[in-house]
Amino acid sequence: MSARPPFTLPVTVRFSEIDVAGVVFNSHYLTWCEDAKVGFLDSIGYDPARFAAEHHLALVRHAEIDWVVSLRPLDRAEIRVTVDRVGTSSFTLRHEIWRTGADPALTASCVITYVWFDTLAGAKIPLDEHVRGALSAA
Numbered sequence: 001m002s003a004r005p006p007f008t009l010p011v012t013v014r015f016s017e018i019d020v021a022g023v024v025f026n027s028h029y030l031t032w033c034e035d036a037k038v039g040f041l042d043s044i045g046y047d048p049a050r051f052a053a054e055h056h057l058a059l060v061r062h063a064e065i066d067w068v069v070s071l072r073p074l075d076r077a078e079i080r081v082t083v084d085r086v087g088t089s090s091f092t093l094r095h096e097i098w099r100t101g102a103d104p105a106l107t108a109s110c111v112i113t114y115v116w117f118d119t120l121a122g123a124k125i126p127l128d129e130h131v132r133g134a135l136s137a138a
Contacts (some may be wrong), residue, residue: 004138006080006096007040013075023070030063033095033110036079040093044134056125058114061090069099069107076100077107086135089126090115 011032019025038048041058051057071077077099085092095110118125127135 006082007036007043007138009036009039009079009081010100011077011079011097013071013073013077015073018073023072026065026067029065029067029097029108029110032079032097033063033112036081036095037093037112037114040081040138044138046131046134055119056131057117057119058091059117060112061115062113063110064112065108065110067108069105071097071099071107083135083138084111085113086127086132089124091127091135 009032013024017024017028037058041047077097080096080098082094082096083091084094090113092111092113095112096106097108097110099105099107115124116127116131117123
């Protein structure tokens with residue numbers, strides 16, 4: 001897609017996100033990616049109020065996560081979101097979760113495909129030209 005810098009969402013690991021092994025429990029990565037997706041879409045003009053008004057949602061169709069390094073309590077990180085692909089009725093975002101600070105490292109990458117969904121019809125629909133343009137420009 002474009003050479004634009006990624007959208008970034010800062011994260012501080014909370015104690016409630018830690019499992020018995022002392023690292024972030026795996027499902028929290030998907031929660032962070034959802035928060036980053038919402039922030040990213042807001043940054044290109046598709047905030048939650050617009051979704052509600054237009055009766056559209058971007059629903060998870062497929063998600064893949066590769067863990068590299070564990071995050072621990074109070075680590076600071078950022079989720080970097082870029083567009084991987086824009087299809088007919090779906091789009092794919094790459095979420096890279098980077099530990100920041102004195103010892104930066106890629107900790108995980110999540111590639112998630114979202115399907116464009118009409119909440120009134122209860123079915124997937126093609127991406128409209130406006131969202132397609134916004135995603136392609138991001």
